[in-house]
Amino acid sequence: MSADQSPKIVxxxxxxxxxxxxxxxxxxxxxxxVVHISEMQSLLxxxxxxxxxxxxxxxxxxxxxxxxxxxxxxxxxxxxxxMFVDQSDSASxxxxxxxxxxxxxxxxxxxxxxxxxLDLCVSRFNAFAKxxxxxxxxxxQLEDRKIIERAKGILMKVKGLTEDEAYVLLRSTAxxxxxxxxxxxxxIITASEMLK
Amino acid sequence: MTAPLxxxxxxxxxxxxxIIAVDKGxxxxxxxxxxxxxxVSWSNVRDKLNIGLFDAAxxxxxxxxxxxxxxxxxxxxxxxxxxxxxxxxxxxVSPALHAALMEEIDGDRxxxxxxxxxxxxxxxxxxxxxxxxxxxxxxxxFSTHNYQLRFWMAAAGVDPDEDVRLVVLxxxxxxxxxxxxxVDAFCVGAPWNSIAVDLGIGHILHFVSDILDRAAEKVLAVxxxxxxxxxxxxxxxxxxxxxxxxxxxxxxxxxxxAQILAQPERIGVDxxxxxxxxxxxxxxxxxxxxxxxGRYLLVGREEAGRPDPVQAxxxxxxxxxxxxxxxxxxxxxxxxxxxxxxLYDAALxxxxxxxxxxxxxxxxxxxxxxxNIRGHLExxxxxxxxx
Numbered sequence: 204m205s206a207d208q209s210p211k212i213v214x215x216x217x218x219x220x221x222x223x224x225x226x227x228x229x230x231x232x233x234x235x236x237v238v239h240i241s242e243m244q245s246l247l248x249x250x251x252x253x254x255x256x257x258x259x260x261x262x263x264x265x266x267x268x269x270x271x272x273x274x275x276x277x278x279x280x281x282x283x284x285x286m287f288v289d290q291s292d293s294a295s296x297x298x299x300x301x302x303x304x305x306x307x308x309x310x311x312x313x314x315x316x317x318x319x320x321l322d323l324c325v326s327r328f329n330a331f332a333k334x335x336x337x338x339x340x341x342x343x344q345l346e347d348r349k350i351i352e353r354a355k356g357i358l359m360k361v362k363g364l365t366e367d368e369a370y371v372l373l374r375s376t377a378x379x380x381x382x383x384x385x386x387x388x389x390x391i392i393t394a395s396e397m398l399k
Numbered sequence: 400m401t402a403p404l405x406x407x408x409x410x411x412x413x414x415x416x417x418i419i420a421v422d423k424g425x426x427x428x429x430x431x432x433x434x435x436x437x438x439v440s441w442s443n444v445r446d447k448l449n450i451g452l453f454d455a456a457x458x459x460x461x462x463x464x465x466x467x468x469x470x471x472x473x474x475x476x477x478x479x480x481x482x483x484x485x486x487x488x489x490x491x492v493s494p495a496l497h498a499a500l501m502e503e504i505d506g507d508r509x510x511x512x513x514x515x516x517x518x519x520x521x522x523x524x525x526x527x528x529x530x531x532x533x534x535x536x537x538x539x540x541f542s543t544h545n546y547q548l549r550f551w552m553a554a555a556g557v558d559p560d561e562d563v564r565l566v567v568l569x570x571x572x573x574x575x576x577x578x579x580x581x582v583d584a585f586c587v588g589a590p591w592n593s594i595a596v597d598l599g600i601g602h603i604l605h606f607v608s609d610i611l612d613r614a615a616e617k618v619l620a621v622x623x624x625x626x627x628x629x630x631x632x633x634x635x636x637x638x639x640x641x642x643x644x645x646x647x648x649x650x651x652x653x654x655x656x657a658q659i660l661a662q663p664e665r666i667g668v669d670x671x672x673x674x675x676x677x678x679x680x681x682x683x684x685x686x687x688x689x690x691x692x693g694r695y696l697l698v699g700r701e702e703a704g705r706p707d708p709v710q711a712x713x714x715x716x717x718x719x720x721x722x723x724x725x726x727x728x729x730x731x732x733x734x735x736x737x738x739x740x741x742l743y744d745a746a747l748x749x750x751x752x753x754x755x756x757x758x759x760x761x762x763x764x765x766x767x768x769x770x771n772i773r774g775h776l777e778x779x780x781x782x783x784x785x786x
Contacts, residue, residue, distance in 0.1 A: 244581065247566070265569030267440040268539050272567040274471045275540050275723065296473065297450045305442070 210256035210312055211236040212320065215246065217264060221331045225259070228327045234320065247272065257317070258307040259324055262300065270307055295321055302328040347385035354388035357395045401632055403432040407444045408457035410437055410666040411570065412589035412676045413484035413617045415656070416698055417457055418666075420643030422659045428642075429635035437664060440569060441539045448620060449475040455636060457483060458620040461541040461714045464734045467623075468715075470724055471541060476733075478626040479618035480633050480742035481640045482710075485703040487616050487696035488544055488607040489592040489681070490551070492584040493577055496521070496533065497602040509690075511610045511762045515555035522562050535559075536568040536576055536585035543607075543616050544586040546717035551610050553781040554763035559721070560783070577601055588616070589676035589696065590668045596682050597672070603683035608694035612760025613701075615710035618738070626742065637746035644699025653677060706738035707756040712769035720776050722783040731772060 212234055216222040222239045229237050238253050240246070243266045250258060250273075260267050295318070299305060302325040308317055351373065358369040373391075377384040406421075408414040418435065420426050426433045438444045441459055445466060448456040463477040492500065501508070503517040522533065537544040549559040559565055568576055573591050576582045578600045585591075586607070595601030607614065619640055626633050647656045653674060661670035675681050679695030682688070697703035715734035719726045744751055759767055765778050776784050 243572070244579075262443050263439060265439040265571060267442045268569055269567045271442055271471060272540050293450065293473070296446070300443075300446050300450055300452065305446070 209233065209235045210316060210320075211253065212238070213250055213253050213255040213258045214239045215243075215250075215258060215260040215264060215266065215270075217241055217243070218261065221261065221328070224331050225324060225327045228323050229320070232319065232323055243269075246270075256309050256312045257320060258309070260305050260307070261328075262303045262305055267305060273307065273309075298325045299328075302326075303332065304328045347383075347388075350385055350388045350392065354391040357391055361395070401430060401432070401635075403434060404454040404632070404636075405434050405436055405452065406455045406457070407436045407438045407447055407453040409439075409441065409444060409570070410668075411457075411617075412660065412666065412673055413487045413696065413698075414457040414666070415647050415660055415677070416481075416483050416640045416644040416704070417619060418643070418660055419646050419656060420639040422662075422665070423643065423646060425642040425646070426636070426639040429639045431632070431635050431639060435665075441542075445472065448477075448622065449473060451622070451625075454625065454632075455619060455621045457617055459539060459542050460615045460618050460711070461543060461546070461718070462539065463618050463620045464711055464714055464737050465541040465718070465723075467733050467737050468718075468724060468730060470718070476623035477620050477737055478623045478633075478739050478742065479620050479706050479737055480626065480739045480746065481619040481637050482615055482704050482706045482738075483617040483619055483640070483698075485613055485616060485697035485701070486606070486608045486611070486694055487676070488547060488586055488588050489603050489695075490548065490584060490586045490605045490607070491577065491592045491595050491601040492604045493580070493582075493601060494685075496583045497604065499524075500604070509605070509609060511551050511605055512554060514604060515551055515557065518552055519555040519557050522557055526562075532563050533583045534564040534566055534581070536566055536573055536582040536587070538570055538587060539567060540723070541718070543614060543714070544588075546714065546721070547607050547610055547614070548586045549721060550717070550761070550763070551605070553779065556781060558781050574598065574600070590666070590672045593672050593675055593681060594668070596685060599685035602685070603681060603690070606679075606681070606690075606692050606695050608692055610762055612694065613697075613710075613757050614759060615707065615714070615738075618706065626739075630742075630745075633742055634746035637743055641699065641704055641747065644704050647677065648699045702752070702756060705743050705752075705756070706740050708735035708738045708740065709756070709767070709769050710759075711735050711738040712772065713759060713767050716767070716772045716775060719772065719784045720779065720782040722785070726772060726776075726784060726786045731769065735769065 214222050214225055226237050226239060240249050246266050246269050304324050306321055355366060355369040358364055373384055373387055377387045421433045421435055441462055444456045444458055445462050447453045463479050465471055467476045499521045500517045503520040506513040535548055537548055552559055570587050570591050573585045573587050574595045577595055592603050596603060646652050657670040657673040660666045660673050676696055679693055680689055680691040683690045711734045712731055715731060718724050767775055
């Protein structure tokens with residue numbers, strides 16, 4: 204790799220969405236040579252064929268251990284991995300592990316070119332995790348709404364309340380018990396099923 | 400209660416003492432609140448332990464040593480106050496390789512020297528025919544599986560770096576890789592060998608206890624600095640693990656232990672398969688042949704839980720033999736210092752046993768002497784060690 208060329212980056216990730224988010228970020232930052240590998244079969248051979256300078260892999264991927272073999276000199280490895288990230292830079296390691304991504308730097312890449320890639324990686328991984336969290340929250344909110352509707356129905360039928368009164372009763376009980384309204388609603392459903 | 404502990408593990412049967420210690424309440428009885436975190440790779444376990452996301456971990460013994468030596472990754476001194484397992488691995492081969500080996504076999508097929516010689520003949524034959532070299536799967540560059548495979552085949556002159564291919568495969572992928580011909584054989588822990596046999600795609604050629612009578616496998620690992628800072632927590636953890644190991648080794652608890660370990664958030668395989676491993680009675684062939692060994696996996700019996708620094712030195716010697724590091728006096732010292740029988744003894748409030756721990760009982764080579772690793776390595780023909 205000459206100095207003016209963009210380093211070759213391989214993304215090993217079975218999640219196509221996360222890989223796309225990361226790839227887009229890297230391209231925007233001017234890293235034009237990005238290859239995504241989603242197939243884990245013969246992973247080393249696939250990486251060998253691309254001959255990258257940096258390999259990024261998500262930590263949910265069991266194949267991470269396969270990459271560790273690249274530290275060893277063998278016929279399967281064209282250029283051995285020189286390092287994981289800088290030995291002295293424990294903050295970088297911590298940030299990437301917490302974000303759920305790991306970077307392997309192949310011998311020959313200049314140190315100062317690594318950090319921006321790693322930083323970008325960490326921020327994109329964190330962004331993806333946040334996205335997923337929001338999705339989960341929306342899902343559970345929807346789920347809660349359904350449960351509250353059912354609990355209101357039960358209260359209206361059993362206690363002869365209007366819809367508004369049923370909701371007020373649920374809410375005031377939740378406040379008194381210091382619980383979420385969804386939890387109270389769930390216990391009403393459970394109780395009514397037991398009493399059937 | 401002390402601060403909650405996060406402990407990482409890989410879903411393998413040799414995490415049993417740790418899992419039982421938590422799930423049977425032995426850890427809680429020691430005043431420990433423990434969250435067990437199931438992981439997918441040894442690299443993750445190592446990294447999360449190293450940076451403090453885990454307080455302790457179920458770890459491959461050689462990874463603990465490599466971490467202390469700074470091999471393959473950041474140098475973080477590790478202390479192992481408890482040995483989670485002795486032995487427990489097996490070598491499984493594809494039906495095709497099994498047939499080829501049996502054709503060449505000359506003697507007892509459970510004798511590793513006999514099978515290694517048969518392997519040498521198969522390798523030579525394939526070379527003559529211009530066939531691809533055989534591929535063996537193992538779990539990690541710094542793994543007992545890697546060293547056990549190498550130790551076995553090299554005894555008959557098969558060079559593991561020249562005559563065959565050794566590849567790293569995550570344990571859950573081993574079986575698939577054997578089925579689709581990506582590898583011809585693998586060395587891995589339980590339950591994966593049994594699963595290959597049950598699916599009819601593999602034969603268990605050896606229990607690793609055929610090759611080495613007593614080999615340290617996984618350890619309970621903590622950071623050295625953490626152990627220095629929290630000696631009391633380490634002692635409680637060791638006592639809980641000892642109780643977990645005792646529970647497992649009591650035959651009356653076999654079914655309950657297997658059921659706990661089989662839970663989806665623990666090892667997540669059939670309880671019956673786990674039972675086979677714990678009793679050492681394994682189906683070795685798809686035709687239903689069983690083989691039993693009292694040495695298949697030692698969780699607590701025969702002092703298995705007490706870390707033996709000589710075992711650490713042997714693992715270091717394997718790293719040297721296969722060119723992963725150079726032989727130095729400091730290296731030996733650092734490796735041996737990872738295994739901490741002193742912490743184990745202190746936790747149990749007992750004096751070191753007078754009798755030395757049982758030896759490796761390797762099927763080839765001279766008796767191992769940690770004070771003369773060089774002399775030991777010189778006795779082996781195949782190797783790429785340097786000083």
